Amino acid sequence: MTEPVFQRERPTRAYVLHPDLKAQDARRMPEHRLAEAVSLAVALPMLEVVGAEVVRLPKPHAGHLFGTGKLAELKERLAEAEVDLVLVDGPVSPVQQRNLEKEWGVKLLDRTGLILEIFADRARTREGVLQVELAALSYQRTRLVRAWTHLERQRGGLGFVGGPGETQIEADRRAIDDQVVKIRRQLAKVVKTRELHRAARRKVPFPVVALVGYTNAGKSTLFNRMTGADVMAKDMLFATLDPTMRGITLPNGRKVILSDTVGFISELPHELVAAFRATLEEVLEADLILHVRDVAHPETEEQAADVGEILESLGVAEDVALLEVWNKIDALSPSLRAALLAQDARREEVQAVSALTGEGIEALYAAIETRLGEERFDEALILPFEKGRARAWLHEQNVVRSEVETEEGWQLEVNWAASQRARFRAL
Structure with a gap:
């Protein structure tokens, strides 16, 4: 994972922006969306929210998200408030992020990046930490912006004799992909352990x-x-x-x-x-x-x-x-x-x-x-082989916890309610 952006002695001064796009979900008021975004920011201990506003957007600008006039207006406001970090409550493309950071001279996180930071701060169990790392790597992979020139990209061909930018990005991608494989392996072990715990818990009625x-x-x-x-x-x-x-x-x-x-x-x-x-x-x-x-x-x-x-x-x-x-x-x-x-x-x-x-x-x-409803309890049953219909009924009821085939028939552990037991006796 990348180093958190909030490790410094004084609190990071943050400014929250909610882009109000016409195409957004009309169920939510933009002011309530902004309030939720501010709550997300406050959830991080090292953040001090110094301002927040809704920015009306007819349509997002491809390179900067915001139009030229709004860009300059916000730059002035951010400078006055001595902002270190801008939080945009919505998706920001890698190119938009790079351009905005350059234009405003601040660090920028979109909604996904902020939620990842919160999850990284909150996760406690081994599985939780690994899941956060996996999600962060997936997000980070999309942030590898091609910063080389048009000519370098032309010269790159299939990547075998590419420009320095392409070589670095491909190397970064491979490093991330290798790390993802490692984390998935570790997760598989953790998930297997949890599955064993859950299987044991299923036997508890x-x-x-x-x-x-x-x-x-x-x-x-x-x-x-x-x-x-x-x-x-x-x-x-x-x-x-x-x-x-x-x-x-x-x-x-x-x-x-x-x-x-x-x-x-x-x-x-x-x-x-x-x-x-x-x-x-x-x-x-x-x-x-x-x-x-x-x-x-x-x-x-x-x-x-x-x-x-x-x-x-x-x-x-x-x-x-x-x-x-x-x-x-x-x-x-x-x-x-x-x-x-x-x-x-x-x-x-x-x-x-x-x-x-x-x-x-x-x-x-x-x-x-x-x-x-009814309380359930465990019971051991032995069914001779000729009682195949009764065995099938138990499986249909999803009450069988374990089953072993012996010389005399089937030995079953069931977990059922009194009414199910009565219906079984009537078969």
């Missing part, structure tokens, strides 16, 4: 309840409230990056595994969607998903739509039970709060809570108990 939601929705605060754990929970985007799991006992005595996950965000860079799919595997295998929403946020509906789209893209099965947890009701005005609690009372799939104060948590536990 505890259902998995996964918390998902837009970043900063309060998932980690809710996780801490429910488990008594001390997971990092701050009013900050991407406070949690690595999945955290804890066992909890519900009021009815049933044990479940609660999983806290990385927060979702709109327009998550594609490098990170791929890289962090592994950290969301717990969601793919969950028995129940709790979609935590910040109902006090002005764009809570848009955030919920983004989460829904990401869950769909991850391939989360439609038959996985899902509860919406409307969090931060303590931050609502009395009238809004009353209206929301009235909706909560009418809809079984919604639970209104305050993870901060604990209000609504008992009702949430009861809803989880209802959604998970």
